Amino acid sequence: MEGDDVDMAVTDTVADLDDMKRRLKEMEEEAAALREMQAKVEKEMSTTASLDPAAATVNQANKEEVDARSVFVGNVDYSCTPEEVQQHFQSCGTVNRVTIRSNKFGQPKGYAYVEFVEPEAVQEALLLNESELHGRQLKITAKRTNVPGMKVFRGRRPSPYMGYMAAPYYSPYGYGKVPRYRMPMRYSPYY
Incomplete structure (x- = not known):
């Protein structure tokens, strides 16, 4: 067993x-x-x-097409959710996506992007400029397309003559050194 x-x-x-x-x-x-x-x-x-450089061109064209259907929404309340922003823009047309930008800590930056299905909805959304959401007045503009290589200058703009400046003069004696005329080491009455 x-x-x-x-x-x-x-x-x-x-x-x-x-x-x-x-x-x-x-x-x-x-x-x-x-x-x-x-x-x-x-x-x-x-x-x-x-x-394939043509693929990069197609990708850029696709970005431009998506940007033509999108709006930038500024002054968004930090407690707003994407669903609330979508409801606010529902009267303009069918909303494809709402993106609320946030910093590296996950806190909202105070602006959003709304992408519509049809490009005509952008004009309707621009009419909602200065409307209120959560007690804050929204700033709505058409989304611009970022062009690679185009730098946006912030603050002081560079001088147009900056490229034509002469090369700096370097002293042959070293940094901060100036030739000095000294007394000779021993006495010379006819010097």
């Missing part, structure tokens, strides 16, 4: 061990397939971005 119990326990553990080996093999096959798919996608992304 005791031998039968031991034989059953041994067969159960052998069966469990075989089942675990089978499941481990399936998981390893899935992981290998996932790694292969990820490598393929990364390869496609890198070749598309680096070799």
